[in-house]
Amino acid sequence: MSAQPVPPVPSSAVPQNAVAAAPERNVVDQAPKGEVVLKITDLCVRFPSDEGPVNAVQDLTYEARLGRTLAIVGESGSGKSVSSMAVLGLHNPKRSSITGSILLDGTEIVGADEATLRKLRSNTAAMIFQDPLSALHPFYKVGNQIAEAYLAHNSVSKDVARKRAVEMLELVGIPNPQRRAKQFPHEFSGGMRQRAMIALGLVNNPKLLIADEPTTALDVTVQAQILDLVKSLQREFGSAVILITHDLGVVAEVSDDILVMYAGRAVERGLAKDVLARPQHPYTHALLQSLPSASEDSDQLQTIKGTPPSLVNLPSGCSFHPRCTARDRVPGDACATVLPDLRVSSPGRQIRCHLANPEQVLAQEGAS
Amino acid sequence: MLIYIARRAIMAVSVILVVLVATFLLFFAGPADPAQSMCGETRCTTQRLEDIRRSLGTDRPVAIQFKEYFQGLLVGRDIYVSGSPKHCEAPCLGFSFRTGVEVKDALATRFPNTAMLALMSMVIFLSVGVSTGVLAARRRGSGLDRGIVGFSQVFGSIPSYITGLLFALNFTVLYPLLPRYANRSDGIAGWIAGLVAPAIILGLFYATGYVRYARASMVDTLNQDYVRTARSKGISEQTVVYKHGLRAALSPVVTILGLDMAGLLSGTLITEQIFGVDGIGRFAIESLRNDDLPIIMGTVLIGCVLVVIMNLIVDIAYSFLDPRVRLS
Amino acid sequence: MTATPVSPTTPTSESTPTSESTPLVEVSNLVKHFAVREVQGLTMTRNTVKAVDNVSFSLAEGETLGLVGESGCGKSTVSRCITRLEMPTSGAIRYKGKDIARLPERQLRPLRREIQMIFQDPYSSLNPRQTVGAILTTPLRVHNLAKGREKARAQELLELVGLNPEHINRYPSEFSGGQRQRIGIARALAVEPKLIIADEPVSALDVSVQAQVMNLLSRLREELGLSFIFIAHDLGVIRHFCDRVAVMYLGKVVELGSKAHIYGEPQHPYTQALLSAAPDINVVRGIPPKERIRLVGDPPSPIDPPSGCRFRTRCWKAQEICATQEPPLEDKLGGGDDDIPETGDEHVIACHFPEIKSTLVAEVAR
C-alpha cells in the first residue's frame, strides 16, 4: 500500500467523560477520566509446562474506567485473554503463578480467597466468552442459567430471578423472551446465544464487563449487531468494558482506549483513535500495514516476517526485535539485549520501544 | 424423544430375535445329538434313542422345530416328556433333559439370586467408583489422586476371579470373616449377608473402571468453557463442581454403563461359581456339564434379554440426562 | 491490480483447444442438496439442506474470482463441488469445455492435476504421520511427475514457498501455522495445476502471518500464471486478491461483478449490508463510511429457505413481490458498463429493487 499521510482524526467521535482522577504512575494522563474500576499493576501470570514456565503475561499495567471501553489487542498467545481471566480469579491457583496487583473496585484479587472472589464475580465484574455454544451449559435452560447468576448475589425467590432473566433476554433484543428462556442453548442460533451470554453477563449490573473475543465466532452481519448492542448497553449502564480482540476493525468500531500486547507484554497504550491512526510501536505499525482493506485496492501487503515467539523461550531484549524492521534505527544492539520499559512517548501515549522518534521512523518505513 | 426410544426398542427386539435364531441353530441343529447326550454314559439301545428323538421332536426338519420352539415362546406348546405330552405355557423354554423340570421355573428360582448380586455390585461400583473418580478429579495431580489412579489400575488389571477366589477362599472358607452364601428360603437376611462378599469383589472390580471413567470425564468437564462461565457467575465452588460439572460428566459414564451390562453378567456368572451362589450363571455351568441343552439355551436367551433390557434402560436414562439427545 | 490474463506457459497433457472465448471454468446451474434427518417431538422428517441452489459463474484463464458470504451460504460447498469432493446434485461444471460434474473418479484423475485446492486449517490439512517430504512427493508419484528426482522436486517446492529445503524430513508438528499453510500451498503446486481453489486459506492464521501468505499467493499467481477461485469471509482479503467477486447468500449468488463494481457500487442490499458491517482498516484510521446498514436477525436455515428472494426476511426494502417471485440474476440499472467503461465486465444482481450505494466503505482520498 502507499504511504499517504494519514488524515487527522475527528475528535468528536467519542463522547467524553470528564471526571477527574488523581494522576498516578504509568497513567495515560491525557486520557479523559472516568472512575477507575479496575487497576492492574505489574501483573505477571506464569503456567508450568513440560518445556518450562510459560510466561503468559509479564509486567502488565493498565486500568479500566466507568463509561469507557478498553480494547486489548494481540495475536493468539499474546496474553490478552490470560490477563483478563486473572481479573475474575479464574486461573487455577495450583496450576498458575500470579504476581502483581489487580485492584477490582478497591479489592485486591491476587491472592484473594474464594469467598471474596465469589462476591465480586458477576456482581462487580462479569465476563462473556468467545464461543457462546461452549460457554453456556448444554444441559440447563438458558433462562435458568441467567437466573442462577442473579440468585447468587440477590436474596430473592427463584420466580423473581426467572423474571429477571426474561427481562434481561428482552433487554438484549431476543424476541419472544418468555419462550426462549425455557429453551436450551443448542436451540439458539449463534447470534442469539451471544446475546444470551451478554444477558448473563449484565444480569447483576456489574461495573466491569470483560468481553473475550465476543464476536470472533460470529458472521460479520451478526458481529455488527452484537457490537452495536454492547455499545448501546454500555451507554445505558455506564459500566466499564474491556474488549479483548485480535480484530483491529472491531477496536476501531467500539473502543475508546487501546492496549496492544505482544508476547505477554504491553507494547503500546493510548487512545484508540490515536494509536490506530498514528501507531508508534513498530509492531502496531506493522500490524496495521499488513491488513488488507475492503475500501481500497492494494498491490502488495506489508508483512511481519517470522512468527510470534515461544512464551517459554522469549527472545532476549525486546521480544519483538527478531521481527522488527526498525531495529537498525536504534544505535548499538540495545534491541537485542535490553528490554525497553513501557514509557510515555507522547502525551497520552506509552510504548515499549527503544526508538527515540518512532513516528518519524515509522513514517519512513511505510514509505520505503 | 419417543422416536428415539422406539428406535432403541426395535434394535433391542432385533437383537433378541437374532440371538434366538442363532442359539437355536447352534444347539438344536448342530451335530450334537440331544438324545445321545440324554442317554449319557449309560448307552441306550437304538430303539430307546429313536424314542427319545421322537419325543423331543429332533427327528423333524429344523424349520419345524424352530417354529415349534418359537410358538412355545409366544403361546406355549405340548412337549413329550418321557413318553407323555406335557403342556408348557408361554413363554415356553422347554423341560430339562435331566430332571424334567420346566426350564422357566428352574431359572425363575435362581434369577433373584443373580439379580440381587448384580444389583448389589452395581450399587457398589457406581457409588464407590463415581465418587472416588470425582474426588480424584478434584484433587488432580495430588498424591491422593495418584494413589487412587494407581490402585484402581492395579486392582482393575487383576482378573476379578483371581481376587474373588483368593477373597472367597481366605475370608469365607479359611478365616470365615464374612458369611457364605445361604439360600433365600433359609431367610432373607442370611441370603443378603451371603451375597455381600461376592458383591464387594465384583463391585470393587468394576468400580476401578468407573473411577477412571468418572475421573477422566470430570477432568474433561471441569476444563469446559461452561464450567468457567459457571465459576464467573460467583456461585459456590460446590455448585460449580456438582451442579455444572458432575451433571455433564455423568452422561459419558452412563454410556459406558450400558456397554458394561453384558460384561457384568459374565462377571456375576464367574463370581457365582467362585462363591457358590446358586444363580443362573452357576446353573448354566452345571447344565453345561450335563449337556442339558434346553437349560443352556434358556439361560443364554434370558441373559441376552436381560442385557438388552438393561441397555435400553441405560439409553433412555442417557437421553433424559442430555437434552441434546432428547431433542435432536 | 487489473485482470490481465497471464498467458499459459505450463505444458498440459491432453486438452480441448481453448479459444479466447471459452472460459477456463464455467459453472452453470450448480445445485447441491444434502439429505438430513430431523427429529422433532414425535415426528421425524427427512429434509434437504439446499446448500447450493442454482449457482452459475465462469472464470477466465488467469483470473481470480472471489466467493464471499457468511457461514452456511454455500461458498465452501461450491468449492467442494468444483474439486469434486462432492458430487453435485445437478448442474454442470465445465473445465475447459468438458463437464466434470458427474465424471467418474477414474476419468477425473488426469484433470485432478490441473485443479488443486488449498485448505483452511493448517493443522488438519497436513497428515501428522507423514514427513513434509512424503506429503510433497505423494502428488508427484500419483501423477508420475519428476520421476526419479521426487526428493529434489519436493525441495524445489519448499524453496518456492519460502521454506528451508533442508526441512524435508520434518513432520508437520514441527512447523508453525503459517509455515504449515506454506506446505499446503507447496503440495497444491506440486502437480503444476492451472486452477487453484483456495478455501479460506488465511482465516485460521494470525494477522501478522496472514499477510505473508497472501503475498506468497500473489507472487505465485503471477509467476506461475495460475487461476484462482478464492473463498473468504473477509472482505478486505477478497478485495486485495480477487479480480471479480461473487457474493453468496443462502446457497445463491446474489451479486456478481468486478471488484470495482462490488466495492465501489454495490447494488444488492445484502452486499451493501455485508460491506457496511465489516469493520475496515480505514475506519481504523478514522475515516468512517458515510452510511451504515445494520441487518436484523440471523440468516434463516437453508433447510427451509424463505420463498421468493431468500434475503427478503432481513431486507429493509422487501415488498410483496419479493416473497412471491425469485429475482433472477441479471444486469440491472444498465449494469456497470456505463459506469466503469474501462473494464466493461458484467455486473449481475438478483434483486427486485437494486440501488447503487457507493457510500458504504470508508473512502480514501486518492
Place this chain on the structure above:
Amino acid sequence: MGPTTEAVDTGVPSAAVADAIDKRAGRSPSQIAWDRLKSDKVAIGSLVIVVFFVLVAIFAPLLVALEGEELNKYHPELISAANTYPIIGATPQHWFGVEPRTGRDLFAVWAWGARPSLIIGFTAATFSTLLGIAIGLTAGYLGGVVDKIITWIIDVLLSLPFLLMVLALVPVIQSRFTKPGEVLTAEETSGIRFWVLIAILVFFGWIGLARLIRGEVLSLREREFVQAAKVIGVPTRQILFREILPNLVGPIIVSASIAVPAYISSEAALSYLGAGLVEPTPSWGRTVSNAQNSYARYPLFLWPPVASIALIVLALSLLGEAIRDAFDPNTRR
C-alpha cells in the same frame, strides 16, 4: 485455554542459508511415543515381568529338565494314603511341590502352563486385531449400507453376554469337529479345544477395535489432509493405507496391547470354569480350579498359577496403559 508455545523461528528461513543448527531429521509421532515409553518406569518394570514369563514359556522343557522332572510323571509315593494330600511341600526336587492325588510335579505343570496362556493370548490378539482393522476400515471408509450392517452386527454382539455365550459355544463348536460316533483321544480333544478357544476369543474380540477404527476413520475421512489426497487424485486404497491407517497406529497398538492380557485372563477363566483347555494340555486356569478345594490343606497347589495369572495380566495391562499414555500424553495424570 493455552498459550501457544511454538518453536522460535526467526523469519522465513532463506533457502540459500543452510540451517546449520538444525540438521536432525524430524521425529514421527510413533518415535516420540517410543521415547516416552522408554522413560516410563512402570512400563519398563511391566516389560521385565512379561519377558520373564515369555522366557519361562519358551524354555519350559529346559527349566523342567533343570529341575529334574517331567510334565506327566506321577509320584504316588509322595501322596499320603490317608487324605490324598502330598506329604512334601516345596523341596529341591519339587520346587512347587506336587499335585494332590496324582503326585505330579507342580513346577512342571506351572512352567508348561505358561505356554498355552501366552500362545492363546498373543495369537487371539493378533487375529482379532487384524479382523478389527479390516472390518473397522471397511465400515468407516465405505460407509452407507455396509457400515449400517456392520454397526448393527457390532451392536448385536455387544449385547451378548460374552461368558455365557462362550461357555455354551465351546462344546457346540467342538462337536462340529467331531464326526458322529467318533471317539477322540484326550490329545485330539485338547488340540481342538485350543483352536476353538482362539476362534471364539477372536470372534468376540474384534468388536472393540472395529468400533474404534470405524469411528476414527469416519472422523479422519473428514480431515482436510484426506480431502487433499482426494483432490490430488490419490486412489482410494492408497488413501486408506497411506493416509488414514498410519494415523491409527496408536489406537491399534494400544488396543492390541490391552487385548493380550484380556485374552490370557479369559483363557484362564474359561479353563477354570471347565470350558477351556482340557487334559493333557496344561493350563493355569484349570490348575486353579483343581487347587481351590485343596487350598486349606495344600495352598502351594494354588499359589503359583494364581500369582502367575495375576502377575502377567497385571503386567501386560500396565504395559498397555503405559503405551496408551505414550501415544496420548493428554490422558496422563
